Amino acid sequence: MLSIGLIGCGTIGTSICKAIDDGTIEAELVAIYDRNLDDVDKLLSTLERSKPQVMEVTEMVRNIDLLVECASQEAVYEIIPTALHAHCDVMIMSVGAFSDEKLYKTIRELAKENKCKVYLPSGAIVGLDGLKSASAEKIYSVTLTTQKPPAGLAGAPYIIRNKIDLDKITGKTVIFEGPASEAVKAFPANVNVAATISLTGIGFEKTKVKIVANPALTRNIHEISVEGAFGEFTTRVENVPSPSNPKSSYLASLSAIATLRKLSDPIQTGT
Numbered sequence: 001m002l003s004i005g006l007i008g009c010g011t012i013g014t015s016i017c018k019a020i021d022d023g024t025i026e027a028e029l030v031a032i033y034d035r036n037l038d039d040v041d042k043l044l045s046t047l048e049r050s051k052p053q054v055m056e057v058t059e060m061v062r063n064i065d066l067l068v069e070c071a072s073q074e075a076v077y078e079i080i081p082t083a084l085h086a087h088c089d090v091m092i093m094s095v096g097a098f099s100d101e102k103l104y105k106t107i108r109e110l111a112k113e114n115k116c117k118v119y120l121p122s123g124a125i126v127g128l129d130g131l132k133s134a135s136a137e138k139i140y141s142v143t144l145t146t147q148k149p150p151a152g153l154a155g156a157p158y159i160i161r162n163k164i165d166l167d168k169i170t171g172k173t174v175i176f177e178g179p180a181s182e183a184v185k186a187f188p189a190n191v192n193v194a195a196t197i198s199l200t201g202i203g204f205e206k207t208k209v210k211i212v213a214n215p216a217l218t219r220n221i222h223e224i225s226v227e228g229a230f231g232e233f234t235t236r237v238e239n240v241p242s243p244s245n246p247k248s249s250y251l252a253s254l255s256a257i258a259t260l261r262k263l264s265d266p267i268q269t270g271t
């Protein structure tokens with residue numbers, strides 16, 4: 001059975017661990033880690049059958065087949081190369097880290113050299129299958145429009161740097177417009193999906209991102225519009241925010257779980 005180690009015991013990490021614990025994912029949860037020890041304890045208290053050891057990444061990678069990152073973009077730098085050097089496959093949620101082209105190339109090379117897979121789930125968006133198919137031919141444009149309730153954007157470096165008072169926003173307001181390369185750095189905990197779209201489609205510079213704060217919303221909305229040789233499509237998802245972290249949509253957790261379930265399934269649907 002697949003042995004899994006997980007870094008980041010927050011919202012997504014807890015959902016994944018529970019899904020392993022209750023058998024939704026066919027795997028053994030061998031090890032977990034988080035820099036925040038309270039989150040580790042909280043997660044452990046939710047598990048009924050699994051008894052993962054708490055260990056740091058250097059020890060963890062000696063005991064697992066696959067490392068799951070659901071922590072932060074900085075964690076990708078800290079843990080993914082270590083895991084690949086140790087011949088572990090990896091699944092990454094903080095995909096925005098790959099706007100750093102050097103990191104992306106390093107991880108790609110390391111994965112090839114060590115014959116490892118790097119899984120990037122669709123996360124909180126829908127339509128990655130269509131974009132993947134479309135990218136076999138010419139794509140003319142890709143635009144992501146993300147709308148969140150103002151509280152879902154709190155703490156983003158862009159909001160802090162520009163001294164935007166989210167409490168004072170009373171109507172639908174465009175907060176940011178620019179390339180995905182800038183969006184994922186300005187909003188590292190809000191639009192990792194822009195990175196996954198960029199890697200699947202036409203890259204970080206050509207992918208356009210618009211971020212809207214909308215106090216009328218209770219859900220996180222992502223709309224993707226794509227034009228290419230195939231024709232055009234628009235997808236829209238209205239995501240229920242995770243109760244423990246309104247920045248992250250529940251669908252992101254479910255997407256991580258689905259990606260891990262797929263590993264043990266002989267039938268693979270979708271592009």
Ligand SMILES: NC(=O)C1=CN([C@@H]2O[C@H](COP(=O)(O)OP(=O)(O)OC[C@H]3O[C@@H](n4cnc5c(N)ncnc54)[C@H](OP(=O)(O)O)[C@@H]3O)[C@@H](O)[C@H]2O)C=CC1
Nearest residue numbers: 008010011012035070071072075093094123124189248252
């Ligand atoms: N691809 C996608 O579609 C999506 C991606 N995401 C991304 O997935 C990641 C996890 O999301 P979520 O579970 O909601 O986040 P949470 O904030 O709920 O949990 C993350 C946990 O990881 C810990 N952590 C952060 N950095 C490190 C590190 N370097 N080493 C060890 N622990 C660390 C955090 O600690 P602390 O509290 O101290 O920061 C926190 O306990 C985030 O980067 C998020 O932006 C989220 C939604 C969708």
Ligand SMILES: O=C([O-])CC(=O)C(=O)O
Nearest residue numbers: 124190191192193248249
């Ligand atoms: O969960 C979401 O709605 C999207 C998100 O936070 C991200 O891509 O980082």
